[in-house]
Amino acid sequence: MNYKLLLYVCLVLCFGACERPDNTLKILELPSGSIYDVDNQESLLKIVINSNDDWQLTGASNWCVPDKTSGYGNDTLVLSIKANIFSQERKATLVVKNRDVRRAIRVTQKAAANEYIYGLPIIFHVLYNDPSDPQQNVATTKIYEILDQINAFYQNEDKSQNMGLEFIPATHDPNGNLLAESGINRISWPGSIEIDCNAFMKDPNNIQYLWDPNQYINVMIYAFTNENVLGISYLPYTIGTNGLPGLKNGDRYFIDPTLNYPHCVCINNKYLFSVHSILQVPDAVLTLTHELGHYLGLFHVFIGDPVDDYCDDTPNYDRKVYEDWLDALTQPVSFKELAMRTSTTGITFTSDNIMDYDYGYLDRFTLDQRKRVRHVLENSPLIPGPKAVDRRTRSAFNMEIPEARTIE
Numbered sequence: 001m002n003y004k005l006l007l008y009v010c011l012v013l014c015f016g017a018c019e020r021p022d023n024t025l026k027i028l029e030l031p032s033g034s035i036y037d038v039d040n041q042e043s044l045l046k047i048v049i050n051s052n053d054d055w056q057l058t059g060a061s062n063w064c065v066p067d068k069t070s071g072y073g074n075d076t077l078v079l080s081i082k083a084n085i086f087s088q089e090r091k092a093t094l095v096v097k098n099r100d101v102r103r104a105i106r107v108t109q110k111a112a113a114n115e116y117i118y119g120l121p122i123i124f125h126v127l128y129n130d131p132s133d134p135q136q137n138v139a140t141t142k143i144y145e146i147l148d149q150i151n152a153f154y155q156n157e158d159k160s161q162n163m164g165l166e167f168i169p170a171t172h173d174p175n176g177n178l179l180a181e182s183g184i185n186r187i188s189w190p191g192s193i194e195i196d197c198n199a200f201m202k203d204p205n206n207i208q209y210l211w212d213p214n215q216y217i218n219v220m221i222y223a224f225t226n227e228n229v230l231g232i233s234y235l236p237y238t239i240g241t242n243g244l245p246g247l248k249n250g251d252r253y254f255i256d257p258t259l260n261y262p263h264c265v266c267i268n269n270k271y272l273f274s275v276h277s278i279l280q281v282p283d284a285v286l287t288l289t290h291e292l293g294h295y296l297g298l299f300h301v302f303i304g305d306p307v308d309d310y311c312d313d314t315p316n317y318d319r320k321v322y323e324d325w326l327d328a329l330t331q332p333v334s335f336k337e338l339a340m341r342t343s344t345t346g347i348t349f350t351s352d353n354i355m356d357y358d359y360g361y362l363d364r365f366t367l368d369q370r371k372r373v374r375h376v377l378e379n380s381p382l383i384p385g386p387k388a389v390d391r392r393t394r395s396a397f398n399m400e401i402p403e404a405r406t407i408e
């Protein structure tokens with residue numbers, strides 16, 4: 001091929017292959033400024049986009065969610081703003097761009113005017129063989145009495161902490177049907193209701209009795225075969241991006257709520273009618289207040305598993321040493337003395353924490369415990385109520401199912 005022919009071929013290839021460049025300036029206009037200040041409530045923002053080209057949107061956050069992330073030409077973008085339940089205002093910046101122009105949308109959402117009070121739907125699954133047995137098929141009024149006293153413990157601002165929550169009897173079942181008795185689901189149990197609580201908690205056959213833990217707190221009531229065990233609970237999970245010491249990462253359950261065990265609290269119906277001889281509080285109230293503390297992320301205030309309860313304001317003590325002291329007593333000791341403990345740092349104190357075992361006053365949560373519970377409410381999967389991190393922003397389908405853990 002000679003030089004002239006080569007040049008000709010190159011010119012033909014070039015002009016044949018290249019399209020004429022689009023020199024039209026691409027337009028992209030948003031409403032003036034595109035700066036939005038919204039209150040802390042859930043809301044929708046509609047933003048008109050004026051464009052003569054393809055456009056893309058980036059910068060969505062878990063609380064400021066666009067209905068689309070791309071489009072062509074003129075369109076209306078809808079941003080779903082979630083309620084801000086937190087004490088800080090928050091900001092999101094989204095960017096719309098086409099080939100030539102970038103425009104920002106800035107959204108600032110006010111902090112919650114008052115702390116969000118979590119209303120946690122609770123459902124008591126009452127297991128019975130004999131419908132006429134009041135211990136098995138416990139009366140509605142008895143359950144409401146217990147629940148009222150539990151809520152009083154969780155809202156006690158005098159000695160304890162108002163935990164910012166209320167356990168509310170569920171009004172509807174998972175299919176949306178109105179319950180005959182709010183908060184109560186009576187189950188004619190196919191087998192004996194004398195059950196080993198540890199076996200019950202692990203048995204995948206019992207998942208069928210569980211109502212979606214993201215919507216309800218499930219409390220099972222039956223007779224334990226385990227001696228001196230009044231209640232048992234699962235611990236919650238935490239999230240990978242905002243963990244809580246002592247809890248397992250449960251991101252997976254944000255998007256894949258398939259459980260292989262019944263995530264619930266169980267209480268022993270043998271203690272439904274007994275009352276603590278000194279405190280004069282029903283054992284069922286003390287037990288369920290304690291177990292719900294576990295369900296919401298609290299550990300015992302004594303050395304156990306884990307060694308620490310991750311709360312600096314609860315003195316740690318060695319339960320084994322205390323129990324050895326109890327066993328060695330040879331003469332009666334007052335309740336006041338029985339409630340004394342010696343911390344691992346040598347400080348003597350009176351036990352009044354709800355997350356302790358007897359003997360103690362069992363009527364107080366601390367500020368650090370409140371912070372843990374608040375963290376769980378705002379972040380943890382399998383806990384009802386709004387979450388700070390939206391499950392749609394998570395992707396953990398391939399993550400191993402975290403180890404489930406019970407605690408008494």
Ligand SMILES: [Zn+2]
Pocket residue numbers: 290294300407408
């Ligand atoms: Zn416990």
